[in-house]
Amino acid sequence: PRDRRTVTADELAAAYSAIRPRLVGIAYAVLGTRAEAEDVVSDCWLRLAEADAREPVRDVEGWAVVAVSRRALDVLRSARVRRESYVGPWLPEPIVDDLADRVSLDERVSFALMVVLETLTPAERTGRVLHELFGMPFPEIATVVGRSPAAVRQLASRARAHVAAGAPRLDVDAVDHR
Numbered sequence: 001p002r003d004r005r006t007v008t009a010d011e012l013a014a015a016y017s018a019i020r021p022r023l024v025g026i027a028y029a030v031l032g033t034r035a036e037a038e039d040v041v042s043d044c045w046l047r048l049a050e051a052d053a054r055e056p057v058r059d060v061e062g063w064a065v066v067a068v069s070r071r072a073l074d075v076l077r078s079a080r081v082r083r084e085s086y087v088g089p090w091l092p093e094p095i096v097d098d099l100a101d102r103v104s105l106d107e108r109v110s111f112a113l114m115v116v117l118e119t120l121t122p123a124e125r126t127g128r129v130l131h132e133l134f135g136m137p138f139p140e141i142a143t144v145v146g147r148s149p150a151a152v153r154q155l156a157s158r159a160r161a162h163v164a165a166g167a168p169r170l171d172v173d174a175v176d177h178r
Contacts, residue, residue, distance in 0.1 A: 009049070012048070012049070012052055012057075012060065015060040015061075016045055016048060016060060016064060019060070019061050019064060019065075020041060022061075022065075022134075023041045023044070023064055023065065023068045024037050024038060024041050026065065026068055026069060026072065026129070026130070026134060027040040027041055027068050027071075027072040029129040029133060029134075030069070030072040030073060030076055030122075030125060030126055030129055031072050031075060031076055032118075036072075036075055037072070039075075040068055040071045040072050040075055041068060043071060044064060044067045044068045044071055047067055048060070048063060048064060048067065051063070065134075065136070066140070066143065066144055069126065069130060069144040070144050072126075073122060073123075073126050073144070073145065076122045076125075076126075077122055119162050119163060119165075120159050120162055120163070123145055123147075123155055124155050124156075124158055124159035124162065125159070126141070126144070126145055127141055127145065127152050127155040127156045127159060128155075128156055128159040128160075128163075130144065131152075131156055132156070138152045138153050138156070
């Protein structure tokens with residue numbers, strides 16, 4: 001819990017900067033592109049600063065995880081509309097890290113997992129990423145995606161089944177693909 005009298009803008013920025021790698025990881029896992037993930041995290045920083053100016057945000061990490069997850073899901077939904085004209089399989093860009101970042105590489109979602117996650121709908125992907133990769137409980141995910149905890153459990157169950165089936169989400173005939 002933060003006391004408004006002792007928290008400065010610099011301290012709020014430091015708290016956000018400390019969790020920024022995790023937030024970028026969440027956004028990247030949902031969106032599949034580093035640039036969009038960075039944009040979402042930056043946008044949420046501005047939203048956090050505005051929200052904190054109105055009323056102190058007591059749990060910066062909790063607020064930021066929910067805000068980034070929701071914003072990434074919104075961006076993903078709008079990206080899906082833009083991608084509908086592309087007939088080939090959508091593959092996310094791989095993360096390119098410096099050797100110095102290798103320690104944090106274990107915490108990020110691998111490229112292969114992103115390819116697997118493409119077999120899921122945006123809501124299934126968000127539920128699976130937040131629950132299985134980031135350990136978020138179903139009731140919290142429910143508030144992020146705007147569904148009930150039971151519906152989110154069902155999404156996660158469907159996501160596991162789709163991944164186990166290994167089938168692509170979209171079937172493209174050879175002529176269209178070529």
